[in-house]
Amino acid sequence: MLSASIAKKVAMALSGLFLVFFLAQHFTINITSVIDPDTFNEWSHFMGTNPLVQFVLQPILIFGVVFHFIMGIIIELKNNKARQKGYAKYAGNKNSSWASRNMIISGAVVLAFLGLHFYDFWVPEMIYKYVEVNEALESRYYPELVHKFEDPIRVLIYVVSFVLLMFHLWHGFSSSFQTMGWNNKFSKGLQGFTKVYAIAIPAGFIFIALYLHFNQLSH
Amino acid sequence: MKLTLKIWRQKNASAKGAFKNYNVEDVDGDMSFLEMLDVLNADLIDKGEEPVEFDHDCREGICGSCNLQINGRPHGPKRHITTCQLHMRSFNDGDTIVIEPFRATAFPVIKDLVVDRSAFDRIQQAGGYISVNTSGNTIDANSIPVEKENADEAFNSATCIGCGACVAACVNASAMLFTSAKVSQFALLPQGEVEASRRVMNMVEQMDKEGFGGCSNTGACYIECPKDISLENIARINREYLKASVES
Numbered sequence A: 001m002l003s004a005s006i007a008k009k010v011a012m013a014l015s016g017l018f019l020v021f022f023l024a025q026h027f028t029i030n031i032t033s034v035i036d037p038d039t040f041n042e043w044s045h046f047m048g049t050n051p052l053v054q055f056v057l058q059p060i061l062i063f064g065v066v067f068h069f070i071m072g073i074i075i076e077l078k079n080n081k082a083r084q085k086g087y088a089k090y091a092g093n094k095n096s097s098w099a100s101r102n103m104i105i106s107g108a109v110v111l112a113f114l115g116l117h118f119y120d121f122w123v124p125e126m127i128y129k130y131v132e133v134n135e136a137l138e139s140r141y142y143p144e145l146v147h148k149f150e151d152p153i154r155v156l157i158y159v160v161s162f163v164l165l166m167f168h169l170w171h172g173f174s175s176s177f178q179t180m181g182w183n184n185k186f187s188k189g190l191q192g193f194t195k196v197y198a199i200a201i202p203a204g205f206i207f208i209a210l211y212l213h214f215n216q217l218s219h
Numbered sequence B: 001m002k003l004t005l006k007i008w009r010q011k012n013a014s015a016k017g018a019f020k021n022y023n024v025e026d027v028d029g030d031m032s033f034l035e036m037l038d039v040l041n042a043d044l045i046d047k048g049e050e051p052v053e054f055d056h057d058c059r060e061g062i063c064g065s066c067n068l069q070i071n072g073r074p075h076g077p078k079r080h081i082t083t084c085q086l087h088m089r090s091f092n093d094g095d096t097i098v099i100e101p102f103r104a105t106a107f108p109v110i111k112d113l114v115v116d117r118s119a120f121d122r123i124q125q126a127g128g129y130i131s132v133n134t135s136g137n138t139i140d141a142n143s144i145p146v147e148k149e150n151a152d153e154a155f156n157s158a159t160c161i162g163c164g165a166c167v168a169a170c171v172n173a174s175a176m177l178f179t180s181a182k183v184s185q186f187a188l189l190p191q192g193e194v195e196a197s198r199r200v201m202n203m204v205e206q207m208d209k210e211g212f213g214g215c216s217n218t219g220a221c222y223i224e225c226p227k228d229i230s231l232e233n234i235a236r237i238n239r240e241y242l243k244a245s246v247e248s
């Protein structure tokens, strides 16, 4: 299973597409924090207490992330072995984009970010709910969110990480269709969509972080 | 024009190798890159030095043997040509040109700029053919009608000359463009359908076994390909591979 290079790459594309789908869903919830805090609380509460989300979708998501980055590292190591001695002069920018050649770098930054993100939100939430077994107060989500974005260093880390995610998706999202063998007369249009998504969604997350940070400074 | 050449010299497959600088004078803009190297070699032989070993044969862009990495790009700075089709007018007086062998674990250096590309032959032997009886009762190929579009596409794929520029350009030293062209030239024809599953499985297996990297879809291969082999071939080999996996 998954021993062939193509099989590995298809698994990479499928897990990547799953994460792309998840990212859109995550963004939809987060953007409500800018529009209406009550809606944000309500939706967060639903996601945090619904057993289907908590015990089925959440484990699938964690598996998807872990699978994707472990497979990414395996593929990278194998690819590195294919050229043990490099070129003295290498003009990679003449024939390909930086983003496409450095998926492991943008991926590693996103992985480091996910570590911070889990520490920021997921770990406290798990302790709150399942260790201390507190009452699931619906109103707690928004204040917690705002509190996290007080620290300008954290906001800066978020911004940098999402810029690298832009690079990752700029290449990765459209590349995944080619990987799955899909390259036909519709591909051009689809490519356009993937590029817009790759910029817009991470830019949206950056906007939310900056908004929450500067909004509380002005109060 | 006068040029400085920074050339990779390596005595044999197991030697360490290093760059050596050479000055060439009186280079004419109308010389091909290989002719420029001929001039250098004639000079080296006159001086009693070992000439620079490089691969070449047809010198008209059809055999695919003149593989050199020139200033960081396979076959030099221009698109859709091989090194033998590159002319010195693409360079300027006083330039320093870095000339290296193609670098890939699956393409070991034999001597100086010459690499062993027999890995490509073994991929081809793993399935890049159709099994037909050629012992007297051959059937005329034209007796099986083929759609014009498919025939053209198959022909385009078949124009791959196995030069290895795709591997040389790729960050992963992947042979996917080459292998996908060799799979596509049959996958599009009714004659190739019979062995389609076996072909793609065996050729991909051999490609991996030779130590080529996987495809990250950077697209460097088709930019550097002298024959403009399309990336659609790579989508096709992925598709053929998935189809064959599901079938088996």
Ligand code: HEM
Pocket (backbone or CB within 6 Å): A009, A012, A013, A015, A016, A017, A019, A020, A023, A065, A068, A069, A070, A072, A073, A075, A076, A103, A104, A106, A107, A108, A110, A111, A114, A168, A169, A171, A172, A173, A175, A176, A177, A179, A180, B214, B215, B216, B217
């Ligand atoms: C957790 C850290 C991550 C790491 C270490 C990582 C690593 C990688 C690597 C190395 C590749 C390229 C594989 C190749 O070139 O063959 C890749 C592809 C991809 N990644 Fe990630 N990634 C991460 C997170 C993400 C996230 C969060 C998303 C989406 C929101 C994502 C979406 C994709 C997509 C769509 C591809 C394209 C697959 C293809 O080219 O067919 N990745 N990832």
Ligand code: SF4
Pocket (backbone or CB within 6 Å): B064, B159, B160, B161, B162, B163, B164, B165, B166, B167, B177, B178, B181, B221, B224, B225, B226, B227, B228, B229
């Ligand atoms: S696909 Fe292009 S670059 Fe690769 S071997 Fe064939 S002709 Fe050369």
Ligand code: FES
Pocket (backbone or CB within 6 Å): B055, B056, B057, B058, B059, B060, B061, B062, B063, B064, B065, B066, B082, B083, B084, B085
């Ligand atoms: S020598 Fe044959 S292609 Fe250049």
